[in-house]
Amino acid sequence: MSEALDPRLVAREADAVMPTYRRMPVELVRGEGAYLFDPAGRRYVDCIAGISMANVGHCHPEVVEAIQAQAATLINTSNLFYTEPGIALAEWLRDHTIGGKVFFCNSGAEAAEAALKLARRHGGEGRDEVVALRDGFHGRTFGALSLTGQPDKQEAFRPLVSTVRHVSRDDPAELDEAVSERTSAIFVEVIQGEIGVQPVAPEVLIRARELCERVGALLVVDEIQTGLSRTGPLLASSEAGIRPDVLMLAKSLGGGVPIGAVVAAPAIADTLRPGDHGSTFAASPLACAAGLAACRVLADPALQDDVRRLGAILLDGLQALVDQGIAVDSRGRGLMCAVDFAEPIAGDVVSGLLEVGFLANNTSAHTVRFLPPLVISEEDVRELTRVLPEVCGAL
Numbered sequence: 493m494s495e496a497l498d499p500r501l502v503a504r505e506a507d508a509v510m511p512t513y514r515r516m517p518v519e520l521v522r523g524e525g526a527y528l529f530d531p532a533g534r535r536y537v538d539c540i541a542g543i544s545m546a547n548v549g550h551c552h553p554e555v556v557e558a559i560q561a562q563a564a565t566l567i568n569t570s571n572l573f574y575t576e577p578g579i580a581l582a583e584w585l586r587d588h589t590i591g592g593k594v595f596f597c598n599s600g601a602e603a604a605e606a607a608l609k610l611a612r613r614h615g616g617e618g619r620d621e622v623v624a625l626r627d628g629f630h631g632r633t634f635g636a637l638s639l640t641g642q643p644d645k646q647e648a649f650r651p652l653v654s655t656v657r658h659v660s661r662d663d664p665a666e667l668d669e670a671v672s673e674r675t676s677a678i679f680v681e682v683i684q685g686e687i688g689v690q691p692v693a694p695e696v697l698i699r700a701r702e703l704c705e706r707v708g709a710l711l712v713v714d715e716i717q718t719g720l721s722r723t724g725p726l727l728a729s730s731e732a733g734i735r736p737d738v739l740m741l742a743k744s745l746g747g748g749v750p751i752g753a754v755v756a757a758p759a760i761a762d763t764l765r766p767g768d769h770g771s772t773f774a775a776s777p778l779a780c781a782a783g784l785a786a787c788r789v790l791a792d793p794a795l796q797d798d799v800r801r802l803g804a805i806l807l808d809g810l811q812a813l814v815d816q817g818i819a820v821d822s823r824g825r826g827l828m829c830a831v832d833f834a835e836p837i838a839g840d841v842v843s844g845l846l847e848v849g850f851l852a853n854n855t856s857a858h859t860v861r862f863l864p865p866l867v868i869s870e871e872d873v874r875e876l877t878r879v880l881p882e883v884c885g886a887l
């Protein structure tokens with residue numbers, strides 16, 4: 493446990509904050525690159541990056557500079573007026589992803605809501621179904637939760653809002669069964685992060701694309717966790733060979749500042765009409781200035797090469813745990829990796845890593861996930877792979 497964790501802080505939190513999060517026993521007060529620091533100045537190597545929110549690392553100088561300049565000029569006004577930073581970020585996203593046009597929002601769940609409305613508006617009357625993948629995760633608001641194919645997260649909140657049919661991430665035949673003329677959209681991730689970095693079968697992704705063509709539905713690709721160079725390329729879907737009609741981004745898009753985006757391909761870019769959707773905070777100059785700075789950092793081919801190279805080193809280290817009989821499976825792409833244990837020790841592994849100065853996260857009792865900032869050093873990745881067997885061995 494972090495020696496600096498003040499019990500008074502824990503008590504204040506328990507008194508004032510709703511108990512929706514299970515927190516790790518550490519208080520963080522400062523971040524720099526791949527490092528986070530507690531109040532006593534102890535340094536942790538961040539291997540979770542706010543669940544892929546901090547791909548640029550903490551307080552990246554270019555993001556800080558953009559935020560400081562924009563904060564001193566205009567933080568936010570209203571979507572009733574023109575402001576340039578949102579236009580500049582939309583142009584960047586259009587030019588670097590799938591063309592078309594962008595709707596900004598404030599989070600991943602809001603991106604799912606916007607994509608749902610876009611699909612419903614596009615489909616028109618009679619297209620009242622969407623298809624999504626079991627075990628997928630798209631957020632926790634009601635629409636997004638309805639898409640999220642994880643019954644444990646849904647159960648307490650039924651009835652949910654949409655008619656969503658969930659199908660397997662491995663079996664294209666289930667997609668064939670579920671998709672019909674009533675389908676407005678198929679929502680997919682390329683790799684399901686929240687369930688423990690599970691790749692969706694390439695044939696399911698390809699069949700989803702084909703079925704969308706056949707029935708006139710939209711292929712919505714949620715790259716909120718996989719996107720912006722997390723797996724190596726700017727978009728995981730480009731490597732998977734599928735062209736989204738609608739792309740969802742959030743998390744690392746703002747370099748740490750809340751922002752989400754839905755990019756709609758050219759043919760459907762004007763589907764949402766004036767008054768159809770909006771948000772007070774969306775496209776704030778502050779978030780968009782931070783976002784443009786973050787995107788420019790994340791699109792650097794040298795950084796993307798590092799992601800591939802360091803991801804391979806990390807995955808080798810996780811595979812070594814399997815080879816030594818400590819773990820049972822490892823998988824990953826770029827710097828999005830996970831390792832499975834036969835016994836329910838993943839929480840203990842995370843606690844053990846914390847003791848030796850590494851922050852990671854377990855997606856279940858059996859699986860530890862690693863999503864470090866993409867600016868992590870080779871030295872820190874190697875050190876992580878060195879301490880992991882020791883931490884596991886000490887359990």
Ligand SMILES: Cc1ncc(COP(=O)(O)O)c(C=O)c1O
Nearest residue numbers: 599600601629630631714716717
């Ligand atoms: C793939 C994916 N979609 C959507 C979301 C929801 O994003 P947010 O927490 O910003 O609402 C997440 C969050 O973990 C995610 O990983």
